[in-house]
Amino acid sequence: xxxxxxxxxxxxxxxxxxxxxxxxxxxxxxxxxxxxxxxxxxxxxxxxxxxxxxxxxxxxxxxxxxxxxxxxxxxxxxxxxxxxxxxxxxxxxxxxxxxxxxxxxxxxxxxxxxxxxxxxxxxxxxxxxxxxxxxxxxxxxxxxxxxxxxxxxxxxxxxxxxxxxxxxxxxxxxxxxxxxxxxxxxxxxxxxxxxxxxxxxxxxxxxxxxxxxxxxxxxxxxxxxxxxxxxxxxxxxxxxxxxxxxxxxxxxxxxxxxxxxxxxxxxxxxxxxxxxxxxxxxxxxxxxxxxxxxxxxxxxxxxxxxxxxxxxxxxxxxxxxxxxxxxxxxxxxxxxxxxxxxxxxxxxxxxxxxxxxxxxxxxxxxxxxxxxxxxxxxxxxxxxxxxxxxxxxxxxxxxxxxxxxxxxxxxxxxxxxxxxxxxxxxxxxxxxxxxxxxxxxxxxxxxxxxxxxxxxxxxxxxxxxxxxxxxxxxxxxxxxxxxxxxxxxxxxxxxxxxxxxxxxxxxxxxxxxxxxxxxxxxxxxxxxxxxxxxxxxxxxxxxxxxxxxxxxxxxxxxxxxxxxxx
Amino acid sequence: xxxxxxxxxxxxxxxxxxxxxxxxxxxxxxxxxxxxxxxxxxxxxxxxxxxxxxxxxxxxxxxxxxxxxxxxxxxxxxxxxxxxxxxxxxxxxxxxxxxxxxxxxxxxxxxxxxxxxxxxxxxxxxxxxxxxxxxxxxxxxxxxxxxxxxxxxxxxxxxxxxxxxxxxxxxxxxxxxxxxxxxxxxxxxxxxxxxxxxxxxxxxxxxxxxx
Numbered sequence: 099x100x101x102x103x104x105x106x107x108x109x110x111x112x113x114x115x116x117x118x119x120x121x122x123x124x125x126x127x128x129x130x131x132x133x134x135x136x137x138x139x140x141x142x143x144x145x146x147x148x149x150x151x152x153x154x155x156x157x158x159x160x161x162x163x164x165x166x167x168x169x170x171x172x173x174x175x176x177x178x179x180x181x182x183x184x185x186x187x188x189x190x191x192x193x194x195x196x197x198x199x200x201x202x203x204x205x206x207x208x209x210x211x212x213x214x215x216x217x218x219x220x221x222x223x224x225x226x227x228x229x230x231x232x233x234x235x236x237x238x239x240x241x242x243x244x245x246x247x248x249x250x251x252x253x254x255x256x257x258x259x260x261x262x263x264x265x266x267x268x269x270x271x272x273x274x275x276x277x278x279x280x281x282x283x284x285x286x287x288x289x290x291x292x293x294x295x296x297x298x299x300x301x302x303x304x305x306x307x308x309x310x311x312x313x314x315x316x317x318x319x320x321x322x323x324x325x326x327x328x329x330x331x332x333x334x335x336x337x338x339x340x341x342x343x344x345x346x347x348x349x350x351x352x353x354x355x356x357x358x359x360x361x362x363x364x365x366x367x368x369x370x371x372x373x374x375x376x377x378x379x380x381x382x383x384x385x386x387x388x389x390x391x392x393x394x395x396x397x398x399x400x401x402x403x404x405x406x407x408x409x410x411x412x413x414x415x416x417x418x419x420x421x422x423x424x425x426x427x428x429x430x431x432x433x434x435x436x437x438x439x440x441x442x443x444x445x446x447x448x449x450x451x452x453x454x455x456x457x458x459x460x461x462x463x464x465x466x467x468x469x470x471x472x473x474x475x476x477x478x479x480x481x482x483x484x485x486x487x488x489x490x491x492x493x494x495x496x497x498x499x500x501x502x503x504x505x506x507x508x509x510x511x512x513x514x515x516x517x518x519x520x521x522x523x524x525x526x527x528x529x530x531x532x533x534x535x536x537x538x539x540x541x542x543x544x545x546x547x548x549x550x551x552x553x554x555x556x557x558x559x560x561x562x563x564x565x566x567x568x569x570x571x572x573x574x575x576x577x578x579x580x581x582x583x584x585x586x587x588x589x590x591x592x593x594x595x596x597x598x599x600x601x602x603x604x605x606x607x608x609x610x611x612x613x614x615x616x617x618x619x620x621x622x623x624x625x626x627x628x629x630x631x632x633x634x635x636x637x638x639x640x641x642x643x644x645x646x647x648x649x650x651x652x653x654x655x656x657x658x659x660x661x662x663x664x
Numbered sequence: 665x666x667x668x669x670x671x672x673x674x675x676x677x678x679x680x681x682x683x684x685x686x687x688x689x690x691x692x693x694x695x696x697x698x699x700x701x702x703x704x705x706x707x708x709x710x711x712x713x714x715x716x717x718x719x720x721x722x723x724x725x726x727x728x729x730x731x732x733x734x735x736x737x738x739x740x741x742x743x744x745x746x747x748x749x750x751x752x753x754x755x756x757x758x759x760x761x762x763x764x765x766x767x768x769x770x771x772x773x774x775x776x777x778x779x780x781x782x783x784x785x786x787x788x789x790x791x792x793x794x795x796x797x798x799x800x801x802x803x804x805x806x807x808x809x810x811x812x813x814x815x816x817x818x819x820x821x822x823x824x825x826x827x828x829x830x831x832x833x834x835x836x837x838x839x840x841x842x843x844x845x846x847x848x849x850x851x852x853x854x855x856x857x858x859x860x861x862x863x864x865x866x867x868x869x870x871x872x873x874x875x
Contacts, residue, residue, distance in 0.1 A: 137874040146855025149834045149865050154768070156868060162770050184678040317855035324857055350874065447853040483833040483852050491825050497812045499741045499825055504748055511850040
């Protein structure tokens with residue numbers, strides 16, 4: 099690649115928020131440079147190795163070098179900050195070409211029309227900064243559909259009460275094969291009068307170009323895909339962009355500053371490569387480093403044009419960060435309580451379940467009233483053994499070891515299979531969930547790390563607890579024992595968006611409707627940072643769709659110019 | 665025993681202070697049912713008592729005494745009781761040494777693993793007025809129960825146990841889980857592809873140009 103070349107687009111990051119831009123701009127003939135802070139892992143580098151995939155920091159930075167400071171609230175109300183370097187917490191999700199989309203479980207749900215009008219539909223909630231989106235579902239629908247075909251979404255559209263309007267009758271790829279438990283859940287739902295939704299996945303079930311269909315390794319979430327069936331940004335979009343010859347990628351390039359020209363236009367990205375400072379020039383810049391790091395980069399790029407950080411004239415960069423509300427539940431299906439045939443069915447290593455409940459996506463309850471609900475996704479406990487083993491060694495706060503431990507382990511692995519559910523409901527944006535630059539801690543390059551306050555709104559727990567009860571009904575009907583649920587305000591770091599919400603008013607939003615920073619003519623943010631609220635579903639599909647939407651805007655803005663040079 | 669080790673304050677690094685959180689995050693919540701008294705586990709360890717006394721040797725990371733302490737505690741934590749593999753079958757001690765050699769682990773963590781060994785010796789001397797190396801098997805079992813009731817001990821033993829479980833269940837390419845004995849005992853479904861030599865934890869950073 100040409101180090102001194104001026105690119106049409108310089109894109110910081112390469113995950114789900116970046117991939118569609120890289121793909122569309124490269125295909126349209128623009129010269130695209132991608133700066134990715136992590137290494138370039140190829141498909142052949144992935145294996146079903148639990149040590150590498152789950153137990154050590156291989157796909158994420160070493161926390162001794164790069165970390166976050168997390169500020170959480172104690173019971174006495176005081177906020178306490180702790181570096182993740184010194185704790186078990188980790189807010190990295192995948193630093194490599196393709197980002198965390200390489201490691202997603204790829205539960206793909208669209209947001210629903212009312213999610214775009216959260217304030218109008220459900221009204222204000224004290225202490226929550228709820229707003230309507232500046233666009234509506236119809237603006238997004240074509241791009242959700244585009245993701246289905248370009249990234250690859252498999253499933254089967256079945257009519258249900260909360261099905262989103264669709265411009266196509268069905269998914270382009272048939273549904274994944276599922277474990278027999280899926281049929282049991284269907285029946286349990288029918289018996290209970292609960293509507294079961296057949297979930298879609300961003301995983302191919304048929305050949306697509308040089309991507310092979312899923313071969314059901316049963317090691318999916320947290321693992322890189324070895325058939326390229328999983329619709330990661332790297333496989334589905336970046337590999338295609340590379341074929342155009344218009345896309346250059348520099349891995350291990352950590353961008354630490356975006357330089358402006360004195361007239362509020364970005365002219366250079368400054369980055370570290372092999373610990374040396376480098377610069378890249380381009381006409382238009384796109385940042386998609388995942389929500390926390392995107393806000394960090396904007397705040398760290400303060401200069402005379404932007405003394406408080408890029409786009410931060412109103413102090414909004416980093417504000418209204420959102421995780422996902424919800425929790426998890428589970429129960430044990432004991433083989434000796436099932437017929438031999440049924441036991442054999444669910445012992446089958448096939449791990450896909452792909453069933454969900456969205457009947458209470460909107461709650462109308464005598465006690466709670468009319469409020470936004472959420473999604474309950476069913477899944478088996480992951481196949482990899484370490485979490486199951488580790489769970490056996492602490493019971494009731496006591497360490498279990500010796501023959502008792504070995505006996506417990508054997509029973510857990512041989513006598514049951516654990517069926518679980520995950521709840522996704524809105525994490526309401528509040529003044530207590532935000533990103534700022536830490537004043538004391540720096541990373542290995544000496545740059546301030548992101549400090550993240552992770553406060554939640556108590557309303558989130560009310561909704562999650564309501565939904566958990568519904569999930570438990572299904573588990574009970576399935577015959578599961580030891581049913582338990584955990585609902586808390588602790589965030590799931592892999593589900594993080596917001597921090598640079600988009601909107602029509604520059605006084606109340608960082609980005610305009612096309613995800614360009616209001617005050618900067620050539621800087622776009624295309625990861626999940628734009629989201630003012632998250633809906634009650636996992637975010638990846640919406641991030642992909644929005645990035646395609648922004649790409650569509652960029653094509654309209656630039657492709658009709660006399661040449662491809664911007 | 666180095667005196668400077670014995671006199672150390674038994675402080676737990678922050679990262680290990682809440683051992684439940686260390687292992688189980690929100691999405692891995694499990695409801696616990698009842699409490700099992702640790703002491704009830706004493707006496708169920710079998711078979712090692714009649715073995716000829718093993719000779720423990722120093723290595724690059726541990727003194728002979730530290731080696732003995734780790735090995736004998738591992739045998740209590742995951743005994744050779746006829747149910748499944750023993751710590752020797754899964755090469756748990758070598759796995760611990762491999763962890764000590766991991767330069768990507770924080771130094772404070774490595775120090776804590778070593779400190780726990782030395783604190784075990786200190787506890788042996790406080791409890792029995794003799795070195796760990798002079799304890800009989802019954803006394804080692806009792807000592808582990810005592811340590812497990814200490815805040816540092818619960819944390820440290822839990823970590824030591826995690827390393828044993830890693831040796832049981834991670835890929836045999838790491839010279840553990842020998843001949844897949846752990847997977848066979850667990851009935852663990854084996855994912856494919858398994859790692860090759862170029863993409864193991866030891867090699868992958870070089871392979872992908874990240875070091």
